Amino acid sequence: MSESARAAGEERDADEGEPLLKVRGLRKYYFEDDSLLDRLLGNEPTSVKAVDGVDLDVHRGETLGVVGESGCGKSTTGETLLRLREATDGTVEFDGEDVMALSGEDLTRFRKRAGIVFQDPFSSLDPRMTVGDIVSEGLKIHDLPEEPPDDGRSKGEWRRDRAKELLERVGLSADQIDRYPHEFSGGQRQRVGIARALALDPEFVVLDEPVSALDVSVQAQILNLLEDLQEEFGLTYLFIAHDLSVVRHICDRVAVMYLGEVIETGETDDIFDSPKHPYTEALLESVPRASVEEQGRRVEALSGDVPSPRNPPSGCHFRTRCPKVIQPATVDMPQRQYRGVMDLRNRLERQGFTAESVWETLRSEHDGEGSFERDPMVFKEALREEFDLHDLSGATMDTVEDALEILANGREEEAIDRLRDGFESPCEQEDPVLTDGSHAVACHLYADEEYEADVAPEDIGTAMGGMPTNGADAVASGPADPADNGSDTDDA
């Protein structure tokens, strides 16, 4: 957004005292195994904690980016705050009104003021409707215009003219009004989706990955269009994306999500130039670099997959992948090896492997000379290699070796307990809350005071001093480059 539009938005916020949209403690759990048959069979419903306590403020005239890997709850957040899905818990205030409590005409009015553009321009437009009908559908549903225009046109004619105007405004031609979606390229279809969202003159629009299904060359055109429209109509955007380079271009502020939670939020430049959360650092590491010096930076995958929102990790949800996971006070070991110990335990807890599966692998790799003997030394070395557990010393080494020996004997649960007793991280004990301030982060590394209130300072540990410096040991995640379906190169 331009400086002037932003200043005007901030001035309005200051005058009116509140952001346009205020979300607090938003939760959306999807329940599975909850059908009548499941209940008859006595199956316990399982919950997918897609959104698990999200707070957001969106100020008038700004663009707030919501970023994070696939499945972290971005779309569910956008759809739930618009009441396209019913929230499990939490509050949403729009221009001072409690959105969750709206009904009847008030809810209809909210739906006019707050719209959405969906990610996929291929599936989000009804193939049986002309683009004119698609764009004017909302006007018809809301029975607009309220009165027939006084120039002799019928309401239907007025709506058709309005659809033509909107098509032209988004860069299409009015005489394409009777065409069907399949006659358009992906970028053109997304323009139709934008025209549809604008038809009711909204103030606020959720843009759910509006360019990620488009060819890279078309993305910039659509982003520029969105920026122009924001300027012209004074729009406020919530811009959902997994592609951070897009976010930097268009967003004033950014909220980073991980497994249903906002873990960092701040001005876009602050997030990009001085990220605080190890997850944000890792996400940024994956953004392609323009400058030659930066191209040599290490880009690796974050260890492990995103855990399932059906059973998120205790404490900090990111601790199962975090390169800076905090060591307990009793432990002082190289951070990389500590990560390895935690990975070993996490994999065992998630039943990612068993002692027997390791023996099977060793057997299959046996070179065939003589019969295969189960040698615990070989077993332990294979796991040291896999989890980077070489070069340990003292009590740390004793505990790890002990756990590996127990594991070699097939006693997984006991090995897990041994590793937990020896290496349990303070990050496992409590879910960190977002700090106050304009650049807020939810990470135990930054919440010493709040954290010490609940956990003895010694538990935070000497290891905090031994954390790698910012980015030094951070490993990077690799959200895919923008999907390129190659179908939009003919875009207008």
Ligand SMILES: Nc1ncnc2c1ncn2[C@@H]1O[C@H](COP(=O)(O)OP(=O)(O)OP(=O)(O)O)[C@@H](O)[C@H]1O
């Ligand atoms: N209707 C549903 N029923 C059950 N689980 C769902 C449903 N919709 C989404 N989920 C799950 O909720 C979690 C969050 O999904 P969501 O689509 O909001 O994430 P996202 O960050 O927008 O991902 P993407 O970028 O892939 O769209 C995922 O684990 C997803 O599988």
